[in-house]
Amino acid sequence: MSDLNVEKIKSESRALRGTLYDSLADPTTGAIREADTVVSKFHGIYQQDDRDVRPQRREARLEPLYQFMLRVRVPGGRVSRDQWKALDRLADEYGNGTLRLTSRQAIQYHGISKESLRNLVRGIDAVGMDSLAACGDVNRNVMCHVQPELGPLQAETLKWADRLSAHLTPQTNAWREIWVDGNKVELDEPEEDRIYGQAYLPRKFKIGIAVPPYNDVDAYSQDIGFIAIESEGRLVGFNVIAGGGMGCSHGESDTFPLLGKVIGFVEPNQVLEVAEAIVTTQRDFGDRNNRKHARFKYTLDDHGTDWLLDQIKQRSGVELQSARPFEFTHSSDRFGWAEDADGRWHYTVFVENGRLGPEQRAGLNRLIDQYVGDFRLTPNQNVVLTGITADARPEVEHILQASDLDGGSRHSALRRHSMACVALPTCGLAMAEAERYLPDLVTRIEELAARHSIEDQAITIRMSGCPNGCSRPYLGEIGLVGRAPGRYNLYLGASFNGDRLNRMVLDNADEAAILHAIDGWFQRFAGEREPAETFGNFSVRAGLVAAVNHGSEVNAA
Amino acid sequence: MAISPAPRQELEHQLGQWARGLDEAQLQWASGYLAGLAAARAEVGASTAGVAPEAAAQPTLTIWYGSETGNGRGVAQRLADEAEAKGFAVELASVADIQPRAIGKLESLLLVMSTHGEGDPPEGAEALHKLIMSERAPRLDTLKFAVFALGDSSYPDFCQTGREFDARLEALGARRLIDRVDVDVDFEPAEDVWRARILETLETELQPDGRQSTPPYLQLIRGVDDSYDNRPDTVPRFDRRNPFSAEVLEIAPLTVAPSTSPVYHVELLLEDSGLEWQPGDSLGIWPSNDTRLVDEIVEVSGIDASTTVARGDETLEARQWLERRLELTLLTRPFVEAWAGLSESGHLSKLLGDRDEFAEWVGTRQVIDVLREYPAGIDADSLIASLRGIAPRLYSIASSPRLSGDEIHLTVKRVGGVDDDGRLRAGVASWQLAEAASPGDRVPVYVEANPGFRLPENQDAPVIMIGPGTGVAPFRAFVQQRQATGAGGENWLFFGARNRRTDFLYQLEWQRFRRQGDLHRLAVAFSRDQADKVYVQHRLREQGRDVYDWLERGAHIYVCGDGQRMAADVHQALVDVIAAHGGKTEGQATDYLEAMKQAKRYQKDVY
Ligand code: SRM
Ligand SMILES: Cc1cc2nc3c(=O)[nH]c(=O)nc-3n(C[C@H](O)[C@H](O)[C@H](O)COP(=O)(O)OP(=O)(O)OC[C@H]3O[C@@H](n4cnc5c(N)ncnc54)[C@H](O)[C@@H]3O)c2cc1C
Numbered sequence A: 001m002s003d004l005n006v007e008k009i010k011s012e013s014r015a016l017r018g019t020l021y022d023s024l025a026d027p028t029t030g031a032i033r034e035a036d037t038v039v040s041k042f043h044g045i046y047q048q049d050d051r052d053v054r055p056q057r058r059e060a061r062l063e064p065l066y067q068f069m070l071r072v073r074v075p076g077g078r079v080s081r082d083q084w085k086a087l088d089r090l091a092d093e094y095g096n097g098t099l100r101l102t103s104r105q106a107i108q109y110h111g112i113s114k115e116s117l118r119n120l121v122r123g124i125d126a127v128g129m130d131s132l133a134a135c136g137d138v139n140r141n142v143m144c145h146v147q148p149e150l151g152p153l154q155a156e157t158l159k160w161a162d163r164l165s166a167h168l169t170p171q172t173n174a175w176r177e178i179w180v181d182g183n184k185v186e187l188d189e190p191e192e193d194r195i196y197g198q199a200y201l202p203r204k205f206k207i208g209i210a211v212p213p214y215n216d217v218d219a220y221s222q223d224i225g226f227i228a229i230e231s232e233g234r235l236v237g238f239n240v241i242a243g244g245g246m247g248c249s250h251g252e253s254d255t256f257p258l259l260g261k262v263i264g265f266v267e268p269n270q271v272l273e274v275a276e277a278i279v280t281t282q283r284d285f286g287d288r289n290n291r292k293h294a295r296f297k298y299t300l301d302d303h304g305t306d307w308l309l310d311q312i313k314q315r316s317g318v319e320l321q322s323a324r325p326f327e328f329t330h331s332s333d334r335f336g337w338a339e340d341a342d343g344r345w346h347y348t349v350f351v352e353n354g355r356l357g358p359e360q361r362a363g364l365n366r367l368i369d370q371y372v373g374d375f376r377l378t379p380n381q382n383v384v385l386t387g388i389t390a391d392a393r394p395e396v397e398h399i400l401q402a403s404d405l406d407g408g409s410r411h412s413a414l415r416r417h418s419m420a421c422v423a424l425p426t427c428g429l430a431m432a433e434a435e436r437y438l439p440d441l442v443t444r445i446e447e448l449a450a451r452h453s454i455e456d457q458a459i460t461i462r463m464s465g466c467p468n469g470c471s472r473p474y475l476g477e478i479g480l481v482g483r484a485p486g487r488y489n490l491y492l493g494a495s496f497n498g499d500r501l502n503r504m505v506l507d508n509a510d511e512a513a514i515l516h517a518i519d520g521w522f523q524r525f526a527g528e529r530e531p532a533e534t535f536g537n538f539s540v541r542a543g544l545v546a547a548v549n550h551g552s553e554v555n556a557a
Numbered sequence B: 001m002a003i004s005p006a007p008r009q010e011l012e013h014q015l016g017q018w019a020r021g022l023d024e025a026q027l028q029w030a031s032g033y034l035a036g037l038a039a040a041r042a043e044v045g046a047s048t049a050g051v052a053p054e055a056a057a058q059p060t061l062t063i064w065y066g067s068e069t070g071n072g073r074g075v076a077q078r079l080a081d082e083a084e085a086k087g088f089a090v091e092l093a094s095v096a097d098i099q100p101r102a103i104g105k106l107e108s109l110l111l112v113m114s115t116h117g118e119g120d121p122p123e124g125a126e127a128l129h130k131l132i133m134s135e136r137a138p139r140l141d142t143l144k145f146a147v148f149a150l151g152d153s154s155y156p157d158f159c160q161t162g163r164e165f166d167a168r169l170e171a172l173g174a175r176r177l178i179d180r181v182d183v184d185v186d187f188e189p190a191e192d193v194w195r196a197r198i199l200e201t202l203e204t205e206l207q208p209d210g211r212q213s214t215p216p217y218l219q220l221i222r223g224v225d226d227s228y229d230n231r232p233d234t235v236p237r238f239d240r241r242n243p244f245s246a247e248v249l250e251i252a253p254l255t256v257a258p259s260t261s262p263v264y265h266v267e268l269l270l271e272d273s274g275l276e277w278q279p280g281d282s283l284g285i286w287p288s289n290d291t292r293l294v295d296e297i298v299e300v301s302g303i304d305a306s307t308t309v310a311r312g313d314e315t316l317e318a319r320q321w322l323e324r325r326l327e328l329t330l331l332t333r334p335f336v337e338a339w340a341g342l343s344e345s346g347h348l349s350k351l352l353g354d355r356d357e358f359a360e361w362v363g364t365r366q367v368i369d370v371l372r373e374y375p376a377g378i379d380a381d382s383l384i385a386s387l388r389g390i391a392p393r394l395y396s397i398a399s400s401p402r403l404s405g406d407e408i409h410l411t412v413k414r415v416g417g418v419d420d421d422g423r424l425r426a427g428v429a430s431w432q433l434a435e436a437a438s439p440g441d442r443v444p445v446y447v448e449a450n451p452g453f454r455l456p457e458n459q460d461a462p463v464i465m466i467g468p469g470t471g472v473a474p475f476r477a478f479v480q481q482r483q484a485t486g487a488g489g490e491n492w493l494f495f496g497a498r499n500r501r502t503d504f505l506y507q508l509e510w511q512r513f514r515r516q517g518d519l520h521r522l523a524v525a526f527s528r529d530q531a532d533k534v535y536v537q538h539r540l541r542e543q544g545r546d547v548y549d550w551l552e553r554g555a556h557i558y559v560c561g562d563g564q565r566m567a568a569d570v571h572q573a574l575v576d577v578i579a580a581h582g583g584k585t586e587g588q589a590t591d592y593l594e595a596m597k598q599a600k601r602y603q604k605d606v607y
């Protein structure tokens, strides 16, 4: 891909149309034209191939098993009953029988054939959902803290997630034209896009809304993090965090993860203007010559916070107030039951690595048919069942058990706080297994925890198949990033609440080396931890690893 | 050219001696003959007499063959060579190259004719067949003839076309020299016997009264058959009867699970074989049966595999007969007849009575199945005697010698496989090539030239290649060849299979050819990728306008692959396209294709 001139393709795409029609019409290949693979991302559609079968297909003189991943945009992770029923059915009709809950509260289908794409898109469009801007150099799915029991505060923050999402959606009819209507329109003038222009952003852009003390959206990893500030349960505004991001490349020290900086406070009615100002600033100043240096985090790191505040003022007229005090306690989900003010119950289910197979899907189907209001997808690839009556609780738990789903009673705290990206076999960038391997590795780590009798300790373990960091591994108390099949870099020292990055302690290590290191840490932790001390904080205090002050230190040996 | 006086007197003297005692007619004949002789010498370059060649007055022996896969051609060739050796003036030709009505002028005709399709004439013989079978057929009262019919007794209409010619020629008044023989695919022994008999008969039949057989020094004139390059002097050392043992270089699948019909790419090394081939030719393989099947036969029949059995002029252990010499995977009518007797099975006898039921019954069974279903107490000798000799299988050569030198590539579809009971029920040759063999093994092979399936001589002529399934094999050779020879003409391939994801044979290579500009159009039909089944003929119709344009621009059409239905469906599609876009009636469109056929611009290689 890198050898493709992405900037050229974007600006010549005629508002994201490219030559997708012709690509879809070519029956001699399961692929679309290379340039169209760039355009299709803006439609939430990634060309991939099944990497497990690459070698045997090459030997058979067959092209790779091209297939597509479609990412449904779900602002704030809210999915209604009807939507879920439709999404679930589509997984069998056009997908590979699984649904994949993502680390940004969205839903992915894998293994879609070129021929099935239109039908799938029509299916999600029929229930008022889309995949436009789920990927690409635009603002992605807007995340929002999930906690139905918060009542009004949750409702208001969700509303802002929706508004931000709508406000920053690219202005084009291409998505509907190509996938839903499916008939070629010859337009002489593509749509105007006031915010994105013709070349869109230099790189992807991400926004998340957190509600303290919960940092499930990992606000510091977002290009813009909004931290809801409340008084008496009502939303008064947001602190703004700017310039976070995870992605980096092995052995390229000028690429690194960064935590966003708290740059001030905005009132609700300023949110859209300020977000737009930051987006257009990145549009105009982001590096369009080097995609590895194009994320907003680098733009800000290079220009500094004052410069940004000045840009915001120029573009939106808004002067940020000084940030309000807040405290995050953890970045993971709160599992199991919770009751809201109206006596309705909500249940957070742990979905291992976000993958829902037929069995789990069947269970969730029964639940949403009979007992559950709607689903909320969490930023940690899990799902919250909302609006359950007290008397239905036993039956709900029974169905969960029966369908291999669990909210905390069966799975260890370690496992429930683990998260892996997709990686092999679908991800074209994967260097090592993640989703398919982490469950086994966690089993080994559970054994170590048991040996040192700390099995009840919640420790965030995050594995990514490559340094792009889709599971936000540099914010895991234990982080694992793929280097090559069976080999990972091992990281230690992030905070439990997501306000401190970790640091690499082992380079290109195999399982034995990884387990050996963790065994040693657990032994010390079991012996020397202070009451309620989290593993990450302990590892720094006890000197197992030196705290990271700037992202550039994360991979520094 | 002038002759100097001295030798001339010499010559006159000799001729005078020799001519004494010849009557007028004979002198007439001799003069004409000598003229022809001079001409023939000129042809072979032995002399440069400026005299135009003239048909010899000696009754010429006409040998015509209708042959699609080369067997009949070989038979006719060997017959011609031996007849000439015996001093006959021979006119050898493929019926594809003669004017059908010319048969009316012949004195003698030896017809070597195979059967193809479902009891149909071989490619190129249709015209003659049509004429002879029709009302408009000429009377043939002065014609003497004999028919050698090739066939395969595993087909319901055994030697059908040969039989039809034989009966019809007689009906038209021709006199049969000797009875027709119908030979199966293991025809070599029968061929030798027939050749000897017919030549013997001819010696007496074709002598002009009072003259003993032609003096050796007058044995120069021969009918010149330029219908193919396989002249005696270029006939390779290795042939069907004397195959070359080629080394297997590589066997690689071309399809992936869950494909329903696995196809394999097979590479063989013909180094130092002296064999030559060109795109369009096929490779003949003498297969041997899998030991698992042989074991099963031995076990079920209860014979002693080590007993030595004689058959023809060969004596081998029973096991060797079964492994290397006999047909086990195909059922033939003679075998079933024999077995009906041995097993005294009423059901078998009943089956033999019903043509269609029998045909479909044998289609899905092999010898071993009969042995199991209809047990009969027999010994090795009677089992061996009941079976048919094994026949070679042909595979289109899928590589251009310009590119792969003395390697030959084949595209082999595996027939059958291991059934649910773990028993091997597969086609003998395809199983051997696809599964049993491994690199380093050797297989007996020979090249079967196919003059009726050749790229245009005009490098700039466009070609349309229609090859679904393994029919695509020769077109890989075609495109490679056109690339290697820098042909300017455009190439358009129609390919079809069940699913694009699993069955797109050589997909990467076609894509590369396209990128490099050596394949200009690629139309594909994957029948199972959508609700309604789509085949190549549908694509032909869809893109009919362009197809017709190409034809008008002088394109050559090639069709290869399944002869059961595809070839006919494609033919109909072409007729429709020509009618629709050429503004022609069905009849005119058919003639248009017929003309293309005559001009060798519409060629088929179907099986
Ligand atoms: C599905 C998901 C991981 C998961 O297991 O949940 C995911 C999957 C992929 N990410 Fe990601 N990313 C996902 C969240 C993230 C996150 C976490 C977040 O956003 O909070 C990050 C780190 C934060 C950040 O952006 O820095 C992330 C950083 C990347 C990067 C590195 C970006 C960078 O700045 O370097 C890439 C590669 C790129 O963009 O060039 C990437 C690219 C990809 C692609 C599309 C690979 C590709 O470009 O071909 C992966 C598809 C794999 C597959 O087969 O499904 N993904 N990706 C997440 C989908 C989120 C969503 O619903 O939109
Ligand atoms: C000119 C020409 C070119 C050809 N080119 C090619 C080519 O390029 N590629 C190619 O693959 N083939 C090609 N063929 C076909 C090839 O020659 C063989 O006929 C084919 O491979 C089958 O031979 P076999 O020995 O494997 O099967 P055989 O032993 O001859 O058995 C084949 C027949 O036996 C029956 N049979 C055997 N086993 C089973 C079973 N398990 N279930 C049901 N029925 C069964 C079926 O009736 C089947 O048709 C060509 C044929 C010709 C005449």
Ligand SMILES: Cc1cc2nc3c(=O)[nH]c(=O)nc-3n(C[C@H](O)[C@H](O)[C@H](O)COP(=O)(O)O)c2cc1C
Pocket (backbone or CB within 6 Å): B066, B067, B068, B069, B070, B071, B072, B073, B114, B115, B116, B117, B118, B119, B120, B122, B150, B151, B152, B153, B155, B156, B157, B158, B159, B160, B184, B185, B563, B606, B607
């Ligand atoms: C596609 C195909 C169809 C055949 N159909 C018949 C048939 O119907 N009846 C028959 O007796 N032989 C049939 N045969 C067998 C041939 O006649 C036999 O192989 C013969 O030796 C071929 O001679 P040739 O190479 O001169 O064409 C068929 C062979 C092929 C390849």
Ligand code: SF4
Pocket (backbone or CB within 6 Å): A421, A422, A423, A424, A427, A428, A429, A430, A431, A434, A464, A465, A466, A467, A468, A469, A470, A471
């Ligand atoms: S982290 Fe790398 S391997 Fe994992 S999903 Fe993202 S891009 Fe793929």
